[in-house]
Amino acid sequence: MVELAELSRVLRVGVAAGLVLMVVGLVAGSNVLTTMGVLTLILTPAAGLVYAALILAGEKDGKLYAAAALLDLALILGTLLYLAVIR
Amino acid sequence: MDPLSSLTILAAAMFAGFMGALLGIGGGSIMVPVFTVTLGINVKVAVATSLTALIATSAISSSVYLRKRLVNLRLAVVLEGATVLGSVTGASIAAAIPDWAVETLFGIVLFYAFTVMVLRTLRPPRVKEAGGGRFSYYDDALRRVVSYDYRNLPIATALSFLAGIVSGMLGIGGGTVKVPILDLVAGLPMKAAVATSSYMIGITASGGSLVYFFKGLIDPHIVALAVAGIIAGSRLGAAVMTKLKSRVLRVIFSVFLAYYAARMIMRGAAGWWS
Numbered sequence: 635m636v637e638l639a640e641l642s643r644v645l646r647v648g649v650a651a652g653l654v655l656m657v658v659g660l661v662a663g664s665n666v667l668t669t670m671g672v673l674t675l676i677l678t679p680a681a682g683l684v685y686a687a688l689i690l691a692g693e694k695d696g697k698l699y700a701a702a703a704l705l706d707l708a709l710i711l712g713t714l715l716y717l718a719v720i721r
Numbered sequence: 722m723d724p725l726s727s728l729t730i731l732a733a734a735m736f737a738g739f740m741g742a743l744l745g746i747g748g749g750s751i752m753v754p755v756f757t758v759t760l761g762i763n764v765k766v767a768v769a770t771s772l773t774a775l776i777a778t779s780a781i782s783s784s785v786y787l788r789k790r791l792v793n794l795r796l797a798v799v800l801e802g803a804t805v806l807g808s809v810t811g812a813s814i815a816a817a818i819p820d821w822a823v824e825t826l827f828g829i830v831l832f833y834a835f836t837v838m839v840l841r842t843l844r845p846p847r848v849k850e851a852g853g854g855r856f857s858y859y860d861d862a863l864r865r866v867v868s869y870d871y872r873n874l875p876i877a878t879a880l881s882f883l884a885g886i887v888s889g890m891l892g893i894g895g896g897t898v899k900v901p902i903l904d905l906v907a908g909l910p911m912k913a914a915v916a917t918s919s920y921m922i923g924i925t926a927s928g929g930s931l932v933y934f935f936k937g938l939i940d941p942h943i944v945a946l947a948v949a950g951i952i953a954g955s956r957l958g959a960a961v962m963t964k965l966k967s968r969v970l971r972v973i974f975s976v977f978l979a980y981y982a983a984r985m986i987m988r989g990a991a992g993w994w995s
Contacts, residue, residue, distance in 0.1 A: 638787045638788065638790065638792075638794075639787075639788055641787055642783075642784035642785075642787040642788050643784070645780035645781075645783065645784045645787075645923070646780060646781065646784045648780065649776070649777045649780045649781060649948075649952075652777075652948075653777070653945075653948055653949060653952070656941065656944065656945035656948065656949075657945060657949065659941070659945070660942060660945050660946075665941065668941035668942065668945055669941050671941070671945065672773065672934065672939060672941050672944050672945075673934070675773060675776055675777060675944075675948065676773060676776060676927055676930045676931060676934065677927065678776060678780055678923070678927075679776060679779075679780070679923040679924040679926075679927040680927060682780075682923070682924070683798070683924065686794055686797075686798055687798075689794065690794060690795065690798065696795075699794070699795045699798055699799065702798040702799050702801075702802060703798040705802050706798055706801045706802055706805055706924060709802065709805045709806060709809075709928065710805060710924070710927055710928055710931070713805075713809050713928055713931050713932070714931055717931060717932065717934075717935035718935065
């Protein structure tokens with residue numbers, strides 16, 4: 635069963651990874667690394683939503699809420715897909 | 722970007738994080754006007770930077786709140802559907818309208834934040850006595866378990882959509898918009914409202930930031946400096962928070978808000994006129 639502490643860890647690790655990529659990109663003068671860092675940061679809450687859905691799915695009467703979390707995730711990834719691929 | 726500009730952006734972001742931590746607000750209402758009025762950065766780039774930096778501050782503060790079980794995860798995921806839609810809509814609108822319109826709207830929202838700040842200074846919010854309910858958390862200050870339930874879900878959802886639009890358009894969120902909805906409309910105790918808002922704003926900002934990213938309004942260098950600065954500033958702010966008088970800070974910050982609100986509206990008016 636996924637715990638709240640794991641969601642908390644995912645958020646912190648996502649931000650740290652994004653920040654490290656951005657700073658390394660800045661120092662190395664690499665736009666690719668810096669942009670990857672920005673995208674990692676932007677998509678960290680989406681990774682958090684996966685964990686939120688798993689937490690809620692494991693709770694009593696939590697299935698509907700887990701579906702709501704997945705819907706939020708679908709909205710973010712749908713926006714990404716629309717802007718990056720379709721448009 | 723030259724080293725001096727980089728240092729100035731870093732310092733401005735640190736200031737936003739520092740003040741945000743001291744006053745219990747996100748850094749957006751400080752970062753955007755300072756970046757725009759003082760540093761001369763384009764308002765849409767400033768908004769996009771602020772929104773992306775909010776993801777970092779939200780993740781860091783909500784990770785603490787999640788461990789303390791203060792975040793109402795169920796309510797957050799239900800309201801976020803509307804809020805993410807609002808944020809994407811708001812960011813799309815902001816990217817399409819002229820700069821002067823964004824500046825004017827930002828100035829108006831800053832005046833609203835100024836009014837709220839003055840009212841809170843004159844009349845601090847009362848501690849809500851929560852009744853029995855499905856949700857609970859342990860309150861360190863009260864030294865007891867507080868139980869509560871949420872109410873008015875349809876109204877809170879509709880208002881969350883509007884809050885998402887404001888966040889997406891102006892790069893601000895938590896303290897000024899979401900907390901009042903969760904506290905006053907959904908009936909959450911203040912601590913749960915602040916924690917839930919803190920978790921929600923990161924998800925909201927994610928949707929809006931994607932729009933700005935693909936519109937080419939996110940400058941990775943500015944974002945990197947802003948994120949590093951706001952994290953450092955908020956840690957510093959949290960460390961000295963207990964040593965400063967919040968009433969004095971609120972008065973100083975009210976003057977800051979009024980000044981930048983007027984400057985943003987004047988910039989907007991000048992842009993419209995020319």
